[in-house]
Amino acid sequence: MSTDTIEGHVAAIFGPREVLIDRGTKHGVEIGMRFVILGAPTPVPLNDDGEIVEIRFPKTIVKIVRLEGDSAALGRTFRTVKGTPAFSVLMGTKDDQTETFSFEGHFKAESAADKTVRQGDLVRLTRGDEYPDEL
Numbered sequence: 001m002s003t004d005t006i007e008g009h010v011a012a013i014f015g016p017r018e019v020l021i022d023r024g025t026k027h028g029v030e031i032g033m034r035f036v037i038l039g040a041p042t043p044v045p046l047n048d049d050g051e052i053v054e055i056r057f058p059k060t061i062v063k064i065v066r067l068e069g070d071s072a073a074l075g076r077t078f079r080t081v082k083g084t085p086a087f088s089v090l091m092g093t094k095d096d097q098t099e100t101f102s103f104e105g106h107f108k109a110e111s112a113a114d115k116t117v118r119q120g121d122l123v124r125l126t127r128g129d130e131y132p133d134e135l
Helices: 086-091
Strands: 007-013 018-021 034-038 042-045 052-055 058-067 073-077 122-126
Touching: 018 058
Parallel strands: none
Antiparallel strands: 007 018, 007 122, 018 073, 034 058, 034 122, 042 052, 058 073
16 A cells, blocks of 8 residues: 555545545645545456455545545535437437447456445545546
8 A cells, every 4th residue: 555545444424425534634634536436356367376356446536625634534426427418319329328338258347336325434635537437
């Protein structure tokens, strides 16, 4: 873990958009930081030798909107679910298409589908393109 990584947990849930995390100013948390809420570790086979890597799939990302003292911060969801405008539906086109690739034999994990945020879930500071801004 690098020195600029901040990890904590969901301390409380205040509805479908807001959570309290157990990290605040004394941990380096600032307004505007983004934290990913992660699911339980999922073991994934890495190779034929039986080596396993544990992956935590993201549930959502929250942006810190308020600091609650030295040890807590309020995070709020900010991402939007992209829709197809009515005009595009009528014209048979799609907007905001993400590049994809063909693949065979992908790994399926039940935990990847679990998007329910729970008290105690791991939160980790995230930057850049680690997780997409769209659902």
